[in-house]
Amino acid sequence: MKGLTIADTIGIMIVILNLIAFFTQIFPKLLDMIVELFSKTSAEAVSRQLAAFITVSGTSTYKILINYTPSKDVIYNVQGSNRLVKVAPSGTYYGESASASAPYATPPDNFGPFENVNNFIIKKTFSESGSSYEVSAEKTG
């Protein structure tokens, strides 16, 4: 009977220790990772960033190359049509599967579609006929 009581007490203690370790060490890190994932790599954030990068490339008076990788783990399907960039995560990442779109103000009017990519390259070059813009994408990492 004594052995049984001690075993139960030890078991409960281990459970409590496990839970303490989970809620103090693992859970905050997991939550932090998820919040970071949403704030930096959600389709909404990526579409806004991408649209902003494409637009601000127009402010350059010399050739410019912008390289943007929101995450090495999250991959996206991206398309630009009529100056609207649409971003959809390629799969579900912690509940975030919704696509998002954001407008941009400079050419090209259309680009893509790019599938399963996580690195975006925005290029502005100058030639005798004037400036030209190019958006491309690839998978890295």
Add this chain to the structure above:
Amino acid sequence: MKSVRKRQGKGAIFTISSVLEALFSVGILGIGFWFFLTKIVDIHVATLTADNERHAMNLANVLLSYEGLVYERDGKLQRGVLDVRKLDEFAYGGRSQQLEPNSSLVKDAFRNYKKITFSYPNTISYITITDLENCTEQEGCKVWVAAAVGPVNFDENFIKKFIDCLVEHLELTSVQAWSRRLEGCGVGTGFGAFIGSIVPGIGTGLGAAIGCGIGLLASFFDPHDVSTCGVNSIPESVKYFFTSGSFAAAQGLPALIRLPDGTTHAGRIMVGVIEWR
């Protein structure tokens, strides 16, 4: 002797089983958490930003580097230095004390809007460039006004956003959704039959059928989903207005205006963006 050893080992067996149970519980908790986050919950990230203001400032910045506007020396574009000759081609020039929406200069600019290289989709942008060193008390400052339209994009407007959101929340397969629909049909049948029996020419049967149809359609969407979709579809500029109490005002960006004789004047470029998305 054997029974004493057995009794001694009993505590150890219980301890191991308790530890395993505890680890199993933690594992189940972890898997449940992971399953909840990846399979059950559907999170939409929504951020409130002053999109109009942001777009106006971005566009003003882009125009300060636009080869169709800025002064070029030795093949190099001089950012922020606007060439008067290019300005005359790009925009309507005139003098104005105050640029009011009903002034003839603004009206002319809007009547003869152009599609410039830079503009946001589903927008009309009005661009004003003021020469602050070329002003008279009677006529005001020299200004150039232009209006530009962006490409039309039917994928991005608040009505489509609302419908898309509702379709996204449409549950066709779940038992719960179908039970709600049957409930809707039942309630509609009752009401329809009652109205059909009162109104001559309809009849109880037809009234019940129409009632069931309406009830069925109404129960396709959860009222909470409809309200969430409605809130999420409101244009951000309107949301910003309701949150901040006013639209953020663009004061414009400083620019230099280069005259044909080589002198430069201080000026400002202001861009306003009217969006319907």
